[in-house]
Amino acid sequence: MELGFRHQLGLVCVILLFPALCNCKQYFTKSRATYYGTYDGYGTPSGACGYGEYGRTVYNGSVAGVSGLWRDGAGCGACYQVRCRIPSLCDMNGAYLVATDYGQGDRTDFIMSPRAFSKLGRNKGASETLKKYGTVDIEYNRVPCTYTSNVLFHIKESSSNPGYFAVVILNVNGARDITAVEMWQRRQQRWEGLRRSYGAVFDFANPPTGEILLRFQLGYNNWMQSKIPIPANWKPGATYDTKLKIY
Incomplete structure (x- = not known):
């Protein structure tokens, strides 16, 4: 059966547009995350990246230590979107954070500051429940960092x-x-x-x-x-x- 010209043109358009449509989709990697404690919920100034006080407060304290993503220090400063995977508790956008430290344990890719971890929950009550879990299943995706000031x-x-x-x-x-x-x-x-x-x-x-x-x-x-x-x-x-x- 021969296709008419309009059908052929439509097929060509679909073929040309398909890769672009695929590239628009974000792909998340499944992993696990936990958190560490600080007196004010921010990060720690003694992180292994060497950021000092900047590593405690950058992104309003939404920071994390990473393990497999550390890459001998090259992973310092990378930004991620992290979402937990309990629909009844987890916010669909999750937390946007910066890697400022090295940390590993319990098969986790992220050990998050309290401020970062609390953003995983849909609300304050959900965040407190997630903290009681200690370690949660998550999915993450690297995203561009967004700073308003100069380098x-x-x-x-x-x-x-x-x-x-x-x-x-x-x-x-x-x-x-x-x-x-x-x-x-x-x-x-x-x-x-x-x-x-x-x-x-x-x-x-x-x-x-x-x-x-x-x-x-x-x-x-x-x-x-x-x-x-x-x-x-x-x-x-x-x-x-x-x-x-x-x-």
Whole structure:
């Protein structure tokens, strides 16, 4: 049986549109999640990513330690949507959180702050019931991070030794990992790589005097360079605005 022209055209349109329709669907991975306790419900400043106080309060304290998603620290700063799987108790949108720490136990992918875990429930009563479960079945999906401010460079307090420089990069939007950080060497007129010391902390021995210009790689082929250098009189524990915003 031969198809008429209109039927053929309609079939072609369906074939062309089908991949786009498929790509619009979000795919969630099934896992388990639990939570840890803090006095105020926020995260912990001692997280293994090295974020310090930022790792306690970012996303209004909706943070988590991850295990399989840790990836030797490359998973630090990744954002996720996490939904629990008890229809009578669980909110359909769940919690949006940031990975700021390493944590594992009881076959979980997420050990969440109390604030993050409470967002799994449909209401306050449901959230309290979920906390009594302790560990719940969940599904999760990586989502782009959404910060309104510029990317920041935070100089770690360990950089008090003049022969050592360590930095952590904050407020990186999107859904790509920071895979490398490089420092411009004026004398050699070249970029030189920093070492991933631990978590999201990158360091460099014997940094150059004067201003420090950094760039970082998102994924494997996208370099982002700060619009202004870190000033020559940089201080350990200080945070500097890059004037760079990622959309």
